[in-house]
Amino acid sequence: MxxxxxxxxxxxxxxxxxxxxxxxxxxxxxxxxxxxxxxxxxxxxxxxxxxxxxxxxxxxxxxxxxxxxxxxxxxxxxxxxxxxxxxxxxxxxxxxxxxxxxxxxxxxxxxxxxxxxxxxxxxxxxxxxxxxxxxxxxxxxxxxxxxxxxxxxxxxxMGRFELQVLYARAMTKLWQKVETLREIPDLKLADFGTRRRHSFMWQDWCVQAMNEGLGDGFVGTSNCLIAMRRELEAIGTNAHELPMVYAALAENDTLLAQAPYDVLSDWHDEHDGNLRIILPDTYGTEGFLQNAPDWLAGWTGIRIDSGDPATGAENAINWWKARGEDPRDKLIIFSDGLDVDKIRELSLQFTGRVKVSFGWGTLMTNDFRGLVPDDRLAPFSVVxxxxxxxxxxxVKLSDNPEKAMGPASEIERYKRVFGVGKQDSFEVVV
Incomplete structure (x- = not known):
């Protein structure tokens, strides 16, 4: 090591x-x-x-x-x-x-x-x-x-001994999280922490620690290089980038409203099984599900990446039921700003009602909060x-208006086209 x-x-x-x-x-x-x-x-x-x-x-x-x-x-x-x-x-x-x-x-x-x-x-x-x-x-x-x-x-x-102590404390902090996660029945968790990691070497160490500490509860890493070197599953499906670009290419409001579904139609042609995961929040989850074509209800699951995760999961469960699907056969992947307490809470709330998995990001691979003066290593949000x-x-609207991006006039147009009304704001930590 x-x-x-x-x-x-x-x-x-x-x-x-x-x-x-x-x-x-x-x-x-x-x-x-x-x-x-x-x-x-x-x-x-x-x-x-x-x-x-x-x-x-x-x-x-x-x-x-x-x-x-x-x-x-x-x-x-x-x-x-x-x-x-x-x-x-x-x-x-x-x-x-x-x-x-x-x-x-x-x-x-x-x-x-x-x-x-x-x-x-x-x-x-x-x-x-x-x-x-x-x-x-x-x-x-x-x-x-x-x-x-x-x-x-x-x-x-920092001197050599100061660095040794810093990393020893960070390792202890992560291992305490591992011990908490071990107590969660039927846990399925993957590393999603590449983009805002502390460093490559630290992410690699974290992945090894999770793999040893959680056993079958750790299902893989999003990082391809680490997956290859450590002989782990490479994990990932699709992201907001696809509907954002497809939407920008739309020639009129009618085509704009259809763009998020065009993305998934193209994806449907290429992938099956656990790669058929819907990411519904680019322009608001509620409107996306309400207007979704019936064939999307047959997909494997949904990833919840903004807004209140429990509300998002309940909306997905209700949507599947309304479309004649059994939620117990479906997968929900939670991936927004997670740490162990939220993982435990969501697992207890939804295990048995759906299949539950977690993509754990920044607070796995970059949680040095409280370990240096003035918290100068605390993670921050950059995209x-x-x-x-x-x-x-x-344009991105998201289920959290704090994550919205794009020119103000276009944001208003997209809100109109996608029927997005008042939204609750949530602090963007990472």
Whole structure:
């Protein structure tokens, strides 16, 4: 096992690059990338970094030269032979050859496109422009770089023993969470913590700890590189990016209202089983379910990623019942801002009524709260989202208005088209 504190103390970034592989990314990005490669390969998009936690002034913490070095390093990465073999031949969700030959040929020759970086008001403006299949693969590595450079900036003046104690305390904190989770009957939990992790080495340690500590209760990791190296299941389905871009491409309000279902129709053509998971909250869960075509009720499950998770689950259960489906045969994946108390609460509330699973993110792979003075390692909320498609702005409404994004006029239009009324706000912690 890696001595993380010693490696941090002796950091030489050329032997410890933050992103070491193009598959140091979430599995759902590769699944979505293949879908985009098949259905919308010529769409031109812009992705942009959005720091929701304005009090964290990233440009004051992170050296621009270091940031550019890490981003330039990523641009030089390509798939290794072993990584390509794993993607081509491994069993994913019970299926061989999940990734098509034409997609793999394209991916094996890919180098990520250029980036644009500026400083403004204590923040970095980081944007990526180009064809959708290429640009979308910047999202996870860009976030990983920003988060880990922030961690390195806070840790750089700590001595060797101070670092040893810090990581010992963080390990103890995570293991106490493991012990709590062990007490939850029939737990099914996966690591969803790549995008806002403390560091790659720390995420890898956390995954190993969860795998040993929870046994069959730990079902895998979203991180493809860690899944490959640790011989674990790669976990993930689809995300808000798909309906956001499809919606931006819609020529009128009628096509806009249909766009989220067009996304899932394309997905339906490619995947079955546990990959048929609905993410309904991009433009409001209530309206999405009310207007959903009947064939979607036959899908395997739903992921709850914003708003009150219990309310979202109850709405899903009621929808399945109204469509003649037995909720006990369905899967609900909770994935928004989870920690152990909420995981336990939701498990007790819904186990037996539906199949329950959890995608545990930032508070698994980056919970250093209370471990350094002034809480300078506390996690914060930063995202990298598609902000335009073919020159048109993208919009996300969410079940939590605090997560909404897009021009104000377009947000109002989307609310009208999707019938979104007054919403309750929830603090966005991570």
């Amino acid at each position: 890696v001595d993380i504190a010693t490696r941090v103390y002796n950091h030489k970034w050329k032997i410890d690059p933050i992103v070491r592989s193009l598959i140091d990314t979430d599995f759902y990005k590769l699944l979505m990338c293949q879908s985009v490669f098949r259905n919308k390969p010529d769409t031109q998009v812009t992705f942009s970094l959005i720091n929701r936690s304005k009090t964290i002034r990233m440009a004051d913490l992170i050296d621009e030269g270091e940031l550019r070095e890490q981003l330039d390093h990523i641009r030089g990465l390509s798939l290794s032979r072993g990584e390509s073999t794993w993607l081509r031949g491994n069993l994913f969700y019970g299926k061989r050859q999940m990734f098509r030959h034409d997609f793999m040929e394209w991916f094996e020759n890919l180098r990520l496109p250029p980036y644009h970086l500026e400083k403004r008001d204590g923040q970095y403006e980081l944007t990526f422009e180009g064809s959708w299949p290429e640009v979308m693969l910047w999202e996870i590595p860009a976030l990983s770089v920003l988060m880990e450079l922030r961690s390195r900036a806070v840790l750089k003046d 990298c989202k598609a902000v335009s498609a073919n020159g048109r702005p993208t």
